[in-house]
Amino acid sequence: MSQRLLSGHEPLDTVLGGGLPANAISLITGRPGSGKTILAQQYAFQNATPERPVIYFSTVSEPLGKIIRFGQGLDFFDRTAIGKSVFYEDLGSTVDEYGLAGVNEQITTAIKERRPGLIVIDSFKALHEFADDYAEFRRFLHELAGRLGAFPTASLWVGEYENAEIGSMAEFAVADAIVELSTARAGSRGFRALEVRKLRGSGFRSGLHAYRLTAAGMRLFPRLADPQADEDYPLSNVRASSGIPALDEMLDDGYWPGASTLVAGPAGSGKTLMGLHFIFNGVRQGEPGVIATLQENTTQLERIVQGFGWSVGERNVEVMYRSPVDIHIDEWAYDLLRTVQRTGARRILIDSLVDLRLAASDETRFREFTYSLVQRFTRQGVSALITLEIPGLFGAERLSGDGVSPLSDNIVLLSYLKDQSSIKRTMSVIKTSASRHDPAIRPFVIGPRGIVLE
Amino acid sequence: MTAFMGTTSGQADRVSQVADRGRGLYSISAVGRMVGLPVATIRTWEDRYELVVPERSASGHRLYSRAQVEQLRFTMDRMAEGLTAADAHRLLAEQIERGLPVSGQPRMGRVLILLAEPDPYAAEYQEYFLKTEGFDVEMAVTGETARKSLRENSPSLAVIELLISGGTGLSLCRHFKDQGVPVVAVSVLEGRDQAIEAGADAFLLKPLDPLRLVSAVRDLLGSSAFLHGAPEASR
Numbered sequence: 001m002s003q004r005l006l007s008g009h010e011p012l013d014t015v016l017g018g019g020l021p022a023n024a025i026s027l028i029t030g031r032p033g034s035g036k037t038i039l040a041q042q043y044a045f046q047n048a049t050p051e052r053p054v055i056y057f058s059t060v061s062e063p064l065g066k067i068i069r070f071g072q073g074l075d076f077f078d079r080t081a082i083g084k085s086v087f088y089e090d091l092g093s094t095v096d097e098y099g100l101a102g103v104n105e106q107i108t109t110a111i112k113e114r115r116p117g118l119i120v121i122d123s124f125k126a127l128h129e130f131a132d133d134y135a136e137f138r139r140f141l142h143e144l145a146g147r148l149g150a151f152p153t154a155s156l157w158v159g160e161y162e163n164a165e166i167g168s169m170a171e172f173a174v175a176d177a178i179v180e181l182s183t184a185r186a187g188s189r190g191f192r193a194l195e196v197r198k199l200r201g202s203g204f205r206s207g208l209h210a211y212r213l214t215a216a217g218m219r220l221f222p223r224l225a226d227p228q229a230d231e232d233y234p235l236s237n238v239r240a241s242s243g244i245p246a247l248d249e250m251l252d253d254g255y256w257p258g259a260s261t262l263v264a265g266p267a268g269s270g271k272t273l274m275g276l277h278f279i280f281n282g283v284r285q286g287e288p289g290v291i292a293t294l295q296e297n298t299t300q301l302e303r304i305v306q307g308f309g310w311s312v313g314e315r316n317v318e319v320m321y322r323s324p325v326d327i328h329i330d331e332w333a334y335d336l337l338r339t340v341q342r343t344g345a346r347r348i349l350i351d352s353l354v355d356l357r358l359a360a361s362d363e364t365r366f367r368e369f370t371y372s373l374v375q376r377f378t379r380q381g382v383s384a385l386i387t388l389e390i391p392g393l394f395g396a397e398r399l400s401g402d403g404v405s406p407l408s409d410n411i412v413l414l415s416y417l418k419d420q421s422s423i424k425r426t427m428s429v430i431k432t433s434a435s436r437h438d439p440a441i442r443p444f445v446i447g448p449r450g451i452v453l454e
Numbered sequence: 455m456t457a458f459m460g461t462t463s464g465q466a467d468r469v470s471q472v473a474d475r476g477r478g479l480y481s482i483s484a485v486g487r488m489v490g491l492p493v494a495t496i497r498t499w500e501d502r503y504e505l506v507v508p509e510r511s512a513s514g515h516r517l518y519s520r521a522q523v524e525q526l527r528f529t530m531d532r533m534a535e536g537l538t539a540a541d542a543h544r545l546l547a548e549q550i551e552r553g554l555p556v557s558g559q560p561r562m563g564r565v566l567i568l569l570a571e572p573d574p575y576a577a578e579y580q581e582y583f584l585k586t587e588g589f590d591v592e593m594a595v596t597g598e599t600a601r602k603s604l605r606e607n608s609p610s611l612a613v614i615e616l617l618i619s620g621g622t623g624l625s626l627c628r629h630f631k632d633q634g635v636p637v638v639a640v641s642v643l644e645g646r647d648q649a650i651e652a653g654a655d656a657f658l659l660k661p662l663d664p665l666r667l668v669s670a671v672r673d674l675l676g677s678s679a680f681l682h683g684a685p686e687a688s689r
Binding site: 149153 | 578
């Protein structure tokens with residue numbers, strides 16, 4: 001018998017340290033519409049077998065017929081399993097007629113007759129109303145926990161609990177695992193977030209994890225937050241050209257492979273173009289590259305690159321465009337990591353960091369996110385060029401506050417220089433890790449061959 | 455069954471057993487297996503004689519109490535002595551009316567299992583699953599009552615919770631083994647080695663999977679126990 005109850009969705013099981021504990025009581029809490037019932041049904045159909053069936057008890061908050069009717073719209077809902085490996089039962093009329101003692105009796109009878117591997121009670125919180133006082137509810141809870149604990153079955157209790165109730169209601173002390181579904185804020189918009197509040201006897205990934213509800217059930221994007229890794233990893237000694245010969249000279253023959261380079265500058269200063277030089281230079285050398293853009297879609301990007309003699313349709317070039325509207329940074333990151341893995345990319349361009357920053361819930365989360373992402377690329381020997389738009393046309397006052405500059409190996413600053421009759425673009429290398437660099441401020445022009453330093 | 459219950463002296467034992475006798479516990483199919491009667495016959499007797507009438511669960515399932523199981527056994531014993539079903543039920547009605555104890559004799563070939571289990575819920579499941587497989591079950595919630603039951607009822611096998619009576623299950627295993635009684639040790643704590651060293655024949659981690667429990671019991675008793683019955687089990 002597995003010691004974990006799996007959801008059928010690997011990212012969720014990963015967040016739960018391998019899955020919910022088997023033979024244990026788990027609570028799923030959240031407000032109406034947060035997807036508690038969908039998640040409970042996901043677990044039900046994932047784990048149901050004729051030998052170890054699932055019993056899904058509805059109580060009084062939602063009629064059984066409604067739960068089943070809406071369940072039918074989900075991909076995993078298997079009509080043929082009903083009555084064979086998934087049994088829906090109504091506890092509502094029992095508790096109405098016989099009180100909480102009747103609930104314990106019906107559950108015990110069901111355990112004896114069906115020998116379930118999983119029991120769902122939806123909604124558990126609604127049972128509170130049937131106790132005359134809190135002491136009675138505690139007695140009921142004690143007996144139910146005893147009866148469930150004496151048989152090898154997992155239990156999912158679903159309920160609309162408020163945050164304050166998590167610390168005060170007795171079922172939270174009884175539960176071995178608590179999973180909270182809520183809405184978190186990222187700037188002015190909200191996003192669905194799952195948080196593991198308690199998981200006895202197991203590690204889990206802390207913090208808020210964004211999720212979406214789809215016909216396939218819950219789709220979770222674990223918070224990208226890798227602990228600092230201390231292991232060694234091999235890196236090539238062959239430097240990666242920036243694609244701009246004069247800049248390579250300033251960088252002491254290009255970037256170290258696996259390095260992350262932040263290109264910061266005001267709007268229109270040439271950040272994206274510098275990234276494209278980097279990608280297409282790699283492509284010319286047979287190194288696959290990924291352009292992860294939140295700025296231009298593929299059509300717009302093709303129009304831009306054609307002007308410099310490139311094409312996004314070239315072999316070894318992959319464009320990953322995502323709209324910055326309604327984006328989850330972790331969903332985006334996992335998409336990118338998968339794309340890098342699929343294409344075998346050695347170089348990536350992320351354009352731009354500002355869009356990701358706006359989608360992050362706060363500064364701390366953003367720093368943690370960028371650190372983890374950059375570390376993953378470094379360990380794989382993938383060189384990353386990341387663009388960052390900064391205010392101030394004629395020289396940046398500071399780069400701090402973006403949260404990422406300390407995490408970059410190299411920083412290249414683009415700016416404008418105003419003389420009496422014109423405005424020129426300039427480039428300067430302000431940081432390189434493990435190599436020397438030329439600190440000069442070099443003017444450059446953008447022509448048919450892209451960026452050319454004067 | 456009543457005879458077994460009369461032998462236990464622990465107060466907790468008596469309380470739990472008295473409480474359980476009147477409660478609906480067993481489904482009709484389980485009772486059929488336990489007493490060796492077709493389900494249709496049990497239903498017919500219920501309709502015809504209105505004597506052994508089980509309570510109904512919220513969803514309408516028949517739930518028979520342990521006392522009702524004994525009443526059915528009593529009826530079958532009288533029929534085995536030559537009475538008709540109607541006469542056997544008339545006799546049963548008289549016994550009940552007079553407040554006389556009603557108990558059926560365990561049939562030859564039935565095997566008595568002693569459950570030394572202090573957790574009432576675990577004991578309830580174990581008893582249910584063993585009985586529905588045709589075993590007779592005696593329960594003890596302390597080491598002392600388990601030893602007494604061994605002396606007085608000679609069980610064919612004991613299922614011993616190692617944490618019984620403050621964690622003295624290992625010495626209980628030794629005691630039963632010394633008397634030649636096979637032992638299945640059970641515990642929520644991993645204690646396989648200690649249990650085997652103490653004389654247990656098998657160890658199962660709790661919560662108990664019913665199939666594993668029944669399989670372990672069957673394996674240890676061997677099919678011959680079912681075919682021929684242990685002499686001590688027939689009492």
